[in-house]
Amino acid sequence: DAGVIQSPRHEVTEMGQEVTLRCKPISGHNSLFWYRQTMMRGLELLIYFNNNVPIDDSGMPEDRFSAKMPNASFSTLKIQPSEPRDSAVYFCASSSMVGSGFPDTQYFGPGTRLTVL
Amino acid sequence: QQPVQSPQAVILREGEDAVINCSSSKALYSVHWYRQKHGEAPVFLMILLKGGEQKGHEKISASFNEKKQQSSLYLTASQLSYSGTYFCGTAHTQGGSEKLVFGKGTKLTVNP
Numbered sequence: 384d385a386g387v388i389q390s391p392r393h394e395v396t397e398m399g400q401e402v403t404l405r406c407k408p409i410s411g412h413n414s415l416f417w418y419r420q421t422m423m424r425g426l427e428l429l430i431y432f433n434n435n436v437p438i439d440d441s442g443m444p445e446d447r448f449s450a451k452m453p454n455a456s457f458s459t460l461k462i463q464p465s466e467p468r469d470s471a472v473y474f475c476a477s478s479s480m481v482g483s484g485f486p487d488t489q490y491f492g493p494g495t496r497l498t499v500l
Numbered sequence: 501q502q503p504v505q506s507p508q509a510v511i512l513r514e515g516e517d518a519v520i521n522c523s524s525s526k527a528l529y530s531v532h533w534y535r536q537k538h539g540e541a542p543v544f545l546m547i548l549l550k551g552g553e554q555k556g557h558e559k560i561s562a563s564f565n566e567k568k569q570q571s572s573l574y575l576t577a578s579q580l581s582y583s584g585t586y587f588c589g590t591a592h593t594q595g596g597s598e599k600l601v602f603g604k605g606t607k608l609t610v611n612p
Contacts, residue, residue, distance in 0.1 A: 416599070425502075425604040426542070426587060439599055474541060489532075489589075489600070491541035 385409070387492035389475050395498045401463040404495045407456055408477030416489060417450055417460050418474040426474075432458065465499045472496050501525050503590045505603035512578050512610050520573040520606045522588030531564055531571040532589040532600055535582075542587060546573070575608070583610045 388407040396402055408415050416431040430440040432452045440450070447466070452458040462469055476489040503524045510518050522531060530549045534542040548564035548571055561574045575582055585607045589600035 426602040428599055428601065431599055488544045488547065489534075490544070493541050 387475055387477050387490055389473075389492035389495050391495060392493060393496045393498075395500065396465055397500050398466055399464045400499075401461065402465045402469075402497060402499075404460040404473050404475075404497070406458045406460070406475030406492060408458070408475070409490055410456070412477035412479045412490075413455070414478045415452060415458050416476040416478070417458070418476065418491075419471045420474060420494075421471045429460070462497075465497075467499045470497055470499050502601055503588055503603040505586075505588055505606050507606060508604075509607040510609070512608070514580060514610055514612055515577055516610075518575045518578060518608060520575070520586050520588075520608070521570060522572070522590070522603055523568070523570040524590050524592075526569065526590075526592050528564075528566065528569050528571075528590055528592060530591045531562075532591070533560075533562060533571075533573050534587045534589065534602075535584045536587065536605070537584040545586075578608075578610045580610050580612065583608055 387409055390405045414433050417429040418426050419429055420426045427442055429442045430450045431438055435452045435455055448462055450460045472494045474491050474494045476491040478487045478489045503522050506521045512518055530547055532547050533545040535545055536542040545560055546562050548562055550566055564571045585605040587602045587605045589602045591600055
């Protein structure tokens with residue numbers, strides 16, 4: 384079975400440019416999470432969706448960040464305009480909220496390493 | 501509230517044991533443990549739920565003390581493959597849509 388798929392795996396861009404990260408969750412999973420990982424701040428949750436609906440975006444740093452999930456098999460995280468401090472590894476993860484609704488295992492994608500010059 | 505992990509780093513020789521702790525200032529519903537190897541994505545190890553249910557790994561065990569709002573991960577007879585950074589993620593309610601908050605991680609190095 385294919386796991387969570389993210390693209391691109393590496394992105395180098397210049398400050399001010401728009402960046403779009405993509406994620407395809409595991410088929411059948413109904414929750415999707417976007418994380419950002421840096422040495423200083425660790426693994427931070429940016430936003431998560433349940434059944435394609437954004438549930439909590441309190442981790443999104445500022446208005447430059449936006450995320451969408453138009454259907455159950457695709458999500459994007461967009462940064463516009465990008466800044467050097469956005470440089471990080473961005474992970475997408477998916478899970479299945481089974482039964483009682485507690486968060487089940489999250490399966491992480493390989494991540495996108497973003498460098499903003 | 502981000503859970504606090506301790507120690508921040510630990511170095512072992514193959515075959516030695518280690519304990520990694522995770523504590524929260526808020527009441528916990530579940531604790532999740534993940535391991536991340538350098539340059540890779542975090543990988544699920546274990547979930548511990550309030551009430552004692554546990555789901556996870558064969559060779560790694562964990563405890564969950566609801567009163568103290570703490571969890572500990574026990575790595576016994578460590579192997580070289582155990583090296584990596586261990587994260588605990590905490591969930592505080594049994595909501596229909598609950599998020600995890602991850603600690604800053606504990607870096608474990610197992611040497612031959």
